[in-house]
Amino acid sequence: MRNKIITLVACAALSLSASAADKIKVGFLSTLTGPISGISSDLRDGFNLVLELNGGKFGGLPAEVVFGDDQQNPDVGKQVFDRMVRRDRIDIVTGTMFTNVMAAIAPTAFSNKVFFINANAGPAEFAGENCNPFYFSTAWQVExxxxxxxxxxxxxxxxxxxxxxxxxxxxxxxxxxxxxxxxxxxxxxxxxxxxxxxxxxxxxxxxxxxxxxxxxxxxxxxxxxxxxxxxxxxxxxxxxxxxxxxxxxxxxxxxxxxxxxxxxxxxHWNEDFDNPANKRFVAEFERVYNRKPSIYAAQGYDAAQLIDAAVRDAEGQIKDHDRFRAALLQANFESVRGAFRFNTNQNPIQNxxxxxxxxxxxxxxxxxxxxxxxxxxxxxxxxxxxxx
Amino acid sequence: MTATFLLEQMLNGLQFGLMLFLLAAGLTLVFGIMNMINLAHGSLYMIGAYLAATAVGYTGSFVAGVLIALAGTAAFGALLESSLLRRFYGRDHLSQVLATFALILILNDGVRMIWGPHAMLVNVPALVSGPIELLPGLHYPAYRLVVIAVGLLVALGLYLLVVHTRIGMRIRAGASNREMANALGGNISGLFTVVFALGAMLAALAGAMLGPVLAVEVGMGESIIILAFVVVVIGGIGSVRGALIGAIVVGCVDTFGRAFLTTILREFSSPTVADNLGPSLASMLIYIVMAAILFWKPRGLFPAQA
Missing domain, CATH: 3.40.50.2300 (Response regulator)
Incomplete structure (x- = not known):
């Protein structure tokens, strides 16, 4: 009897890994309180706008976003992130504002195979010697x-x-x-x-x-x-x-x-950029939040667009890490900044x-x-x- | 390193110190008289700044805006004291710290709900928006001179209030021996409310005056309240005179540390070491000075309590 159950569970697990996941979990770890929270809210609102326009889905998969506040403190960020990984079992983490928080959570993210979509800043470390297949930056390299x-x-x-x-x-x-x-x-x-x-x-x-x-x-x-x-x-x-x-x-x-x-x-971006993706973004952001978008809002929006495109291109198979990573690397979305693609270190090549x-x-x-x-x-x- | 540069930095130190004094004066009175650690004092500073920014925008007059902010924050302080904080006077300091820390979070989010998460715009009054040439080669922002003048006037006013009025006498009595003043006094709880409202008003004045110089935003109180506590501890808890001296010491030490430390270090070490060490040491300097003062004068420069 017990063997039967184990076989059943194993079959269920197998079939799960072969087919598309039923939802995608994103950890949004950001500095949501304190002096810097104004710009973090922009990032968050830009990110949420994509979900709002997509009816709460990324690439057709229902998205569940877990919000966490790092209070601009790497130790707090690490704790909150560990909880996201263990309890919430997130597939992707994004939203970090500060490179010291990024450095604190990156090892855990990489070892647990959580994709780290960086939407703000981009330290030399992760562009150079500590680059990682699980780290993508849609922002800019710091310098x-x-x-x-x-x-x-x-x-x-x-x-x-x-x-x-x-x-x-x-x-x-x-x-x-x-x-x-x-x-x-x-x-x-x-x-x-x-x-x-x-x-x-x-x-x-x-x-x-x-x-x-x-x-x-x-x-x-x-x-x-x-x-x-x-x-x-x-x-x-x-x-x-x-x-x-x-x-x-x-x-x-x-x-x-x-x-x-x-x-x-x-x-790398401005509100007046004359491309259809940006025009739509600026108009929708103003409609939903009643204010003009900032760079941070554009960053949050593009990070969410990247996730959306990659989930769609991987046909929802986000647990197949190689396939999902290949889809992310394609950056198959219309960036609000115009031309955008990933370099071999998964940092942007952009104007x-x-x-x-x-x-x-x-x-x-x-x-x-x-x-x-x-x-x-x-x-x-x-x-x-x-x-x- | 010229004399004008030195003079300019002295003015900077004085201006920063006087604004710290406005914050620390209220803090030291509340701490000294009610034996209450009020971490949320910085929130009153923030509320003062937001009220001033809003009122200046609404009335179009800077002076009117500041006065409205003072009245509004004093009223809010009185309400806060009589409804909530008064229940914590008898408790230990840990409860007070917890309660007022909670208050910081609540007030921050309250402000965020009313005014939004972004910093507010406050313009310097046009009359004093530019620099003034004080001496040949010494250009100083006119508005900062106004800030210095207001700070000095308030210091004088507080001195007259504390030393030469009846309410000042009661404040001094409360600060030097709370229990005895309690035992002899009539309306002690009324005095507490008045003192708290006065402290709130002074914090609001600092917030309103600094609005055009600094970012008016959620959380602005926390970054400055630590320094105000340093001032209180250096000056001696409960002493307004100590707060004034302590504030000017802190203002000048911080300013001179930032202005000269790296240059001085360059005389003794390589430029790279100096450039790395200077800024870090400059930001620690206030705390080193505080530790030194407490080593020789554990109760601060002007201890008020008997």
Missing amino acids: SMDEAMGKYVTDKGFERVFLLAPNFPVGREHLDGFKRMYKGPIVGETYTRLGQLDYSVEIGQIRAAKPDAVFVFLFGNMGINFIKQYHQAGLSNEIPLFGPGFTFDDDTIRAVGEPIVGSLNAS LYLREIVREPDGRIVNRTVGLLLENHEDPYVGQCDMG
């Missing part, structure tokens, strides 16, 4: 926007650049990216406390160093605080301020207002554009795409990646 700005600043002939970033590994990676393509002299390089509120000291240092351009990587409230204070010190009229796209994104524009007009930044913040005739302050900086750009770490 790419900075590389693009480095190229622009060099092309425009700036010769005295001051650099500023928060004092944590990714902050340094960003400035390294800028320095890879900017070849001129650097008159100052300052690292500030992560989450610093007041930049009066650094603004004093900038004034004393007399640069002809300032490049900052700051995000969320740090970017807002810095740009406001830079303007109040009267520097915005004297020394141009450059940065990667998310230092000058919609969340910052909304909180800073007029002083931000005229800033130039690099991004980077120059954006300028302008005031529209209707009074709205927005980013406008004004040029192409890098075409089909690959990250510099792809050579170090050996999936073998």
Whole structure:
């Protein structure tokens, strides 16, 4: 009798693995509370929009999304993620905002064969030596926007650049990216406390160093605080301020207002991109959430589109990891950024554009795409990646 | 390293210190008089900033907006005290920490529900939006000078209130010996509500004044409340004078640490080591100073309690 039951269970298990799964479980582990939660909610809303438009399904499979809050803390993130893996048995994890959280959960994800779809940032580690078949990035490699700005600043002939970033590994990676393509002299390089509120000291240092351009990587409230204070010190009229796209994104524009007009930044996406996928995304996002989408919203949307396409192409066989991975690698979806494909390290190959913040005739302050900086750009770490 | 740079950093330190003082003054009074650890004091700062941002947008006048925020937050503080927090005065500090931490989470989500998850826009009043040339070569944001002036005026006002008025006398009595003041006093619970509302109002003033300089967003209180606690501990619990001195010490130490530490380290070590060590050491400096002060003066610089 007992043997019979075991045989039955084994048969059931076998038939399950051969046919399509009946649903897909996604762990959405993000920083949903705290100062950064504004941009994480954008990522989440962009992700949810795909489900909303698809009637709650990814590639025809009913999707169950488990939300978890890492509180911007790698230890908390690891705990929440372990629970998602063991109790909820998720197939995919996405939503992480911070590279330290990503580093904390990645080993568990890879050893449990959970696909890690990274939708924000992309540390050098996972693009290079620690690349993994279970890791895909639909965002950008950390340094790419900075590389693009480095190229622009060099092309425009700036010769005295001051650099500023928060004092944590990714902050340094960003400035390294800028320095890879900017070849001129650097008159100052300052690292500030992560989450610093007041930049009066650094603004004093900038004034004393007399640069002809300032490049900052700051995000969320740090970017807002810095740009406001830079303007109040009267520097915005004297020394141009450059940065990667998310230092000058919609969340910052909304909180800073007029002083931000005229800033130039690099991004792989902008609201005004003239492709059908993006037009649909912008219109639907505004309809559902009653606000304009940000870069983060676009990232969340594309990550969900990738999952949707891969589940569809793998005909729901998400437990067949090789097949599902092959389907993910195809990136068979219309990205809101236009051309998008995966490199051999499963990081993006994409264009980077120059954006300028302008005031529209209707009074709205927005980013406008004004040029192409890098075409089909690959990250510099792809050579170090050996999936073998 | 010029004299103007030094002077500019001194102004920065003073301005940061005075804003910390507004937060710490309320905190130290509530801590000293009610023996209550109120972690949610930062939430009152946040509510002040949001109310000011909304009221400035609605009325179009910065001054009116700030005044509305002060009144609104003081009323909210009084309500909070009389409905909830007063029940925790007799409890141990752990219950207070738990209850007020819960309050932080509730108020954060409350604010998020009302105003949304994104940072709010607050403009500097046009009159003081640019920089002023104080000395040749020393440009300083005019609005920060206003912040310094308001901070100094409030410090003076608090001094007059605490030292020269009847309610101030009762506040001092409560801070120096709570039980005795309790035993002799008439309307102690009324005093508690007034003190709490006053603290809430000062926190709201800090939030409203910093709104145009910093991001007005959910969670803004938590990032600054730790520093306010450092100020309270350095200054001596319950002492408004201690809070003022402690706040200016913290403001200046933090500012000078960020401004000069890396440069100084470069004199002694290689640039790479200095660049790596400087920022980390600068962010620790306040806590090192706090530890040093507590080593020699375990009850803070100006202990209020007998």
